[in-house]
Amino acid sequence: MTKIADVIVPEVFNPYVVQKTAELSAFAQAGVIATDPVFDKLATAGGKLINMPFWSDLTGDDEVLSDSTPLTPGKITAGQDVATLLMRGRAWKANDLATALSGSDPMVAIGDLVAAYWARQEQKTLINTLKGVFLAASMAGNKSDISGAVDPAVAEFTASTFIDAAYKLGDAESKLTAIAMHSATFASLRKQNLIDYVFDSDNKPIAVYMEKRVIVDDGMPVSGGVYSTYLFGAGAIAKGNGAAPVPTETDRDSLQGDDILINRQHFILHPRGVAFQSASVAGSSATNAELATAANWVRAYENKNIRIVEFKHLLS
Numbered sequence: 001m002t003k004i005a006d007v008i009v010p011e012v013f014n015p016y017v018v019q020k021t022a023e024l025s026a027f028a029q030a031g032v033i034a035t036d037p038v039f040d041k042l043a044t045a046g047g048k049l050i051n052m053p054f055w056s057d058l059t060g061d062d063e064v065l066s067d068s069t070p071l072t073p074g075k076i077t078a079g080q081d082v083a084t085l086l087m088r089g090r091a092w093k094a095n096d097l098a099t100a101l102s103g104s105d106p107m108v109a110i111g112d113l114v115a116a117y118w119a120r121q122e123q124k125t126l127i128n129t130l131k132g133v134f135l136a137a138s139m140a141g142n143k144s145d146i147s148g149a150v151d152p153a154v155a156e157f158t159a160s161t162f163i164d165a166a167y168k169l170g171d172a173e174s175k176l177t178a179i180a181m182h183s184a185t186f187a188s189l190r191k192q193n194l195i196d197y198v199f200d201s202d203n204k205p206i207a208v209y210m211e212k213r214v215i216v217d218d219g220m221p222v223s224g225g226v227y228s229t230y231l232f233g234a235g236a237i238a239k240g241n242g243a244a245p246v247p248t249e250t251d252r253d254s255l256q257g258d259d260i261l262i263n264r265q266h267f268i269l270h271p272r273g274v275a276f277q278s279a280s281v282a283g284s285s286a287t288n289a290e291l292a293t294a295a296n297w298v299r300a301y302e303n304k305n306i307r308i309v310e311f312k313h314l315l316s
Contacts, residue, residue, distance in 0.1 A: 003259050004094055004097070004101070004250045004259040004261050005250040005252070007106040007107045007110070008107055008250055010249070013111055014248055016108070016111045016115075017111050017114050017118065017248075020111060020115030021115040021119050023115075024115055024119035026217070027122075027180070028239070030213045031178065031213075031234045031235065032232040032235075033126075033235075033237045033238075033269070034234070034239065036238070039239060039240030039268060040242070042083070043241060044266075048085055048278065049082055049084055050082065050268060051082055052082065060074045080300060081274075081301070082275040082300070083268045083270035084270070084286050084291075085242060085285065086125065086265075086266070086268065086269060087264070087266050088121065088264070088265050089263065089264035089265065091260055093260055097110055100112075100113055114261075114263055118263075122267075122269060124219055125269055125291065127217065127219045127220065127221070128288040129269065129270075130228075130271070131221055131291075132290075132291050132292040132296055133271055133308070136295075138297075139274065139299055139303075139310075141168065142303050142308060143168070143312070144164060144168050145312040146161055146312065147226040147312045147313055147314055156316045157185060157188065157315060161313060162209075162311065165229075165309055166231055169303070169304045172233075176212060176233050176307065177213065177232065178214075178231070178232045179229060179231055179232070180214075180215040180220060181214065181215070181216060181220060181227070182217070182218060182222055182229070183217075184222070185220075185313075186214065186216045195214065225314055226313070227313055228310055228311070230308060230309070230310055230311070231309040231311060232307060232308055234307070235272070236308050237269060237271055237272070239268065240268040241265075241267050242266030242267055242268070243266060244264035246264065248263050248264070271306070273300050273301030273307075274300060274301075275298050275299075276297060279295040279296050280293055
């Protein structure tokens with residue numbers, strides 16, 4: 001009988017799961033989530049909160065040069081973006097993995113299952129983060145809410161209202177490259193023949209709307225017929241893979257005859273430019289519900305430098 005401990009080699013399994021999770025993430029494939037060794041280093045630095053200082057843009061008008069009047073020095077100021085370290089884990093019994101254990105390469109089969117699980121969980125985590133971010137009052141400049149308009153046509157997702165939402169970033173609108181929407185929103189756009197398709201290097205179709213890649217997820221917020229659609233720029237979300245003390249281990253419940261696989265993840269999944277406040281985090285790491293809390297977020301960058309817009313609308 002094949003046992004989990006016989007096929008799982010943590011030194012191989014751990015990086016495989018991290019790499020495969022990124023491959024399966026729709027947000028990562030669309031370029032919304034950016035991974036970088038710098039983020040990985042921050043995620044392993046220790047502590048619940050991760051400080052990411054930045055230099056603010058230079059301001060003030062230029063001055064006319066003069067032989068008698070010196071230039072007036074302006075101040076260079078620094079700001080502070082703050083991410084939170086997310087510490088998550090899950091355990092499975094062998095019965096949950098029985099089919100994978102019977103495969104020709106059980107470690108890869110189990111790794112694929114675990115990576116697919118984490119890709120789904122990270123997507124849930126990101127959506128809850130976006131909920132909290134756009135409930136924060138300081139993010140009003142990145143939000144277009146037309147859902148309360150008296151005229152239903154004005155409150156609906158149309159090409160015109162979408163363009164208005166995109167231009168919440170002003171002349172930085174061109175940085176927006178992807179859209180995440182509920183399947184009902186996607187279906188509405190398809191019925192209007194507004195979705196185009198391009199093909200990747202493997203000849204697989206990729207949905208686009210106004211030249212922006214479309215991500216469809218039914219976890220997108222919807223309440224009372226009001227849908228939230230999110231517009232993203234490339235790298236709007238920073239992803240850093242940390243190091244749990246014991247990322248993967250196996251165990252056995254001899255009395256039950258069950259093999260157990262335990263997988264732990266430490267990571268940051270942070271909307272760049274919106275600082276996490278930990279105002280209401282009760283445990284060692286923020287839960288999805290705490291990420292979705294307005295009090296835990298405050299804008300750190302200028303609005304147009306935050307490459308995310310929330311578009312709240314009705315459907316036609």
